[in-house]
Amino acid sequence: MNPWARAEPRPPRATVGFLTDSTLCIGCKACEVACKQWNRLPADGTGWLGISYDNTGHLGGDTWRHVKFLEQFDRAHGEDRWLFVSDVCKHCEDAGCMNVCPTGAIVRTEFGTVLVQDDICNGCGYCVGACPFGVIARSDVDHGAHKCTLCYDRLQIDEQPACVRACPTGSIAFGPLDELAERGRARVAELHRRGSDGARLWGDSDRLANGLHALFVLSDDPRRHGLPESARTGRHNLLPGYAGHLAVGLAWAALSALSLRRGARR
């Protein structure tokens, strides 16, 4: 057996993703439950957060889909409304978690998705702070980092992700990424025609980690959903950070050498 042998990468397949249309979501959380069942994740419990009827709160190591409830009943203007959006890993084009992963546990798959290989992850937690959307987290159960796999196992047999299958309203769509973006733009145009001026597609901008593989149709400012308008990973800090640190270090070393040589002569 050759310990240095590398497996052949799998041949690339069509790049796929999610389109989550919040205007169709009824907040049933079937996607959350289906995700937990298929991926055998422990339940979150049913305690209340004290801020919302949402009792999940946030994505985490054991929660890979999360339906957010935006209860907008205290707005000074506009009609009262209750918005729902099922949040999920964005499978970023420039994936912060994958960039920083020191073990190579996080990889890009043949479907263009970002996957944590659990048998490699050593639970260092670096990816957790590197995600610009607060998605990936370390599980308290097995102490490894976890997030949505976009049902990598189901994709192998041409089956759709569990959350998509479970969604009763068609709010979560799955398919080739370019088709989803087109569909999202058409949906936003339709919503505008119907008078929902606030509707927008979020996720296909280069300013969001070079583009996302999970797109969202939203009816309000993305920041109200806890989603930034722009997000970049920390990789742009590497070169200036190292260059600055080495410049400071070399200047100090040169000064130290001069000072020590002067001490030797005295």
Next chain:
Amino acid sequence: MTTTRERAPAERAGYAGLPVLNPPPWHHLIIWYFFLGGISGCAYVIAALARWFGGARGRPVARAGHLVSAAAIAPAPALLILDLGRPGRFHHMLRVFKPLSPMNLGSWAFAAFSAASALGGVRTLAHSATVPLPALLRRAGRLVPELLTLPGALVALFFSGYTGTLLAATAVPLWARTPLLGPLFMASSAATGGAAVRAALAVAGEDGGALELPERAALLGEVAIAGAWLRGLGPVARRPLLRGRERALFWGGYVGAGLALPLALSLLPGTVRHRRGLRLAGAAATLAGGLCLRAAVVRGGEASALDPEAALGE
């Protein structure tokens, strides 16, 4: 009982005021690793420079530098491994070479540097006639080649500051909004490494005067870099340090004890400054400041990640 008036959920930043980012789930052991690693790296560089440029008067400096470096790096493996979720897999850090990940690059640098630092320490002990050492270890220590010091010192310079860039490569606003944490940690490591070697020399009754100037320069460098860093962060991202949870550590521990006090002591006339008590006091202040800086930055980063306004404000 009075309750604070809470803003309605729709008025809070982000999703009902809940955090947008996740802070890294590190224990605070990482603070000690950052602190000791910086001291160890720069003490090694000082030892190398004292050997090459210091002549006969540099010899005690080189000895102290090697011993301080080896002693400071000794607890580092435990500090790093205990911080992992799955400590048994620590060696997975070295299953790939991936410069894009500062933690991977740092793991390689740590592996190389800790070996160089330990060998430097053993070599120093082996060449010191007064230290009792098993004969076999003494003979082995004398086999460590002098030439090792050059690559060792180069890796040490990288190792002394990469931890700042490791933090700057995340999405945490306090760490990543500017690339200046790397230079700041490097300058702080230079000051603390120098202070540790100076303290060791003071205890041994040797002369550490040549290390005063570079330490003062490093402290002044820190003042400049920290100022630029805080300005670049903007009012929201720097909040945890200046006004928030970590303000005591930052203002009192870092700025007061770690920068102002040693710089003030360095203004005293040489005859006063060179009393052993004051030499030790100045070095201790610089060291405490380096620890407080790292503690304030790591803990402040947690607060920064949990602040939805900082995360969404860009």
